[in-house]
Amino acid sequence: MRWLPPSRKRSASLAMDSELLEAEEIYREHILDLYKHPHNSGKLSSYSFRRRELNPVCGDQIELFVRMDDNKIAEAAFIGHGCAISQASASLLTDFIKGKSVDELKQITRENILSMLGIALGPVRMKCALLALKTLLKGIEDYEAGN
Numbered sequence: 001m002r003w004l005p006p007s008r009k010r011s012a013s014l015a016m017d018s019e020l021l022e023a024e025e026i027y028r029e030h031i032l033d034l035y036k037h038p039h040n041s042g043k044l045s046s047y048s049f050r051r052r053e054l055n056p057v058c059g060d061q062i063e064l065f066v067r068m069d070d071n072k073i074a075e076a077a078f079i080g081h082g083c084a085i086s087q088a089s090a091s092l093l094t095d096f097i098k099g100k101s102v103d104e105l106k107q108i109t110r111e112n113i114l115s116m117l118g119i120a121l122g123p124v125r126m127k128c129a130l131l132a133l134k135t136l137l138k139g140i141e142d143y144e145a146g147n
Ligand code: FES
Pocket: 055, 058, 059, 060, 082, 083, 084, 085, 086, 127, 128, 131
């Protein structure tokens, strides 16, 4: 790494901080936009599995509907109520899973969700962010168990 005098290092670090803040602001706006205009909102009249989960701490809910075709996700939709992060996360997840196989769904990690959301979250908000993924993974368990 190139040597920089302390004053140049400080201004380079400030520039990086402001770029990070700007990026986080863009993600924040995107989350609010998804909250107001969710993707894949509603019920599916025909589905391969459906699952409802709630965050016991706040009572927020996600009900997920998934229709499989040829062992891939053909359609996914959700209804829910709750905070902007839980609802935006459900929008992002239902977009992300389309066309994927059950095995691919099982590989989705919390890091995938956090990177889609793009903002730093504390432990309380983490539960909000992961509610949709928890719902999906429980739904897959039901589906595989034939429930
Ligand atoms: Fe309830 Fe976020 S506050 S899921």
